[in-house]
Amino acid sequence: MDHLRPEARRIAEKPAIERLDCFATDRWIGYSRAQDALKRMDMLLATQPGRVRPQNMLVVGPSNNGKSTIAEKFQRQHPRRSSEERDRHIFPVLSVQMMPDVTAPRFYAQLLDALGSPLGNIRKTDRRNALTLNLMRACGVRLLVIDELHNLLCGPSSRQREILGLIRYLGNELRIPIVALGTKDAWLALRLDDQLENRFQPFLLSMWGDDAETGRLLASFETVIPLRGRSGLGLPALRKVIVERSEGLIGEMHQLLSSAAAHALTEGRERIEREDLLGCPFQAPSYRRQMMERELRA
Template structure:
């Protein structure tokens, strides 16, 4: 196959890559690669259940715990990509069932609310009272019919005042009916235990530090 040897054992998509020049092949290698190993697929299944849940008055949440750099963000981004809806130019308000934000550094409520608004395309004014910011964020979540808010690196919110942040997250769910899918290192689990109501609302899932030998799907 153009000096590359017999590639008949490869699938058509991979065979096509052999026809690329060096620059094209390097670009393919540099792309993010999703490896759907067993627990990653299970995480998506659990998130899917939250998304489809009809429990809105006290929504269930999921906390996915794992070491740094073991694929938590990839799981979050892959799930988000699978649930992005095409924009309807005739719709007055966009529908955004799933959104992904990065937790603020420290238990800062204002950046959290701003991140939510940014995720739904509603950047607020630079100077706005936190009460107005909260009202705008909560109303925005309801306007776009959000069902699941993914929060990456939730361990970032640790620090003095974290209890107020936990109350804010709890109130967000109670007021809007949105479920939370959070990704963090194990330290955040100890923080959540300080708030019994929050601890009771989160299902815990732990990712292994090392992958076990199991079937995996590369998507």
């Protein structure tokens, strides 16, 4: 089992029935593009706070292609910590998720909630504004992460511009960089505000193809799947099947491999074979959409 990481090797020593629940566990796979994104985010955190017009970053990619996982990894690398000087917490990185029905008061409420502050009886937007800014300064926030930015387009155009103006205001007033994540619609949303668009540098997470880079990614996946035998996931024969069934999305690859690994174990195998990838109960995104469309037309 020398192909496995130590933690996966310990799990692989357990009986098959005890391992079935382990395959769906989320695990960080540090592929090159994700590491590049984290390095850029670290650079923003190190160099941009305090600048008059800090640079920002927009991570763009298809749904279920690793954006939120990168944001969560970055948050874990820069966790909240207790201050030794005062009875308070320090938040180097503050993360929120854009709501589909967001308004200015709700966005302030999200920021306050992420800081652990009760809203109390505060109702006026200007008071929430002042409280949010003061708390973010007091808690040492140096970078703001906004996930699912494309949800902004769910609201009317007037509200979209209002929230974009609020995001720009927070960056200017606090002099901190902002990292936003979303689908291509996130870029369309930013284009409604020329000043914001110019400050956000796009970082693309493209879909995966049947190539050597994907082979390296799948080889990394294999090191954390607690099967005792080598599967050769990154080799051309299995790689092609995985890319086709997952439709080039890393989140779908994870689900497919988890399902295929469980299928292999139930069939008495300690490695993933082609028949496991094709016979496991995994449904590709396009198939799920087609099934729903047929049901809705029926």
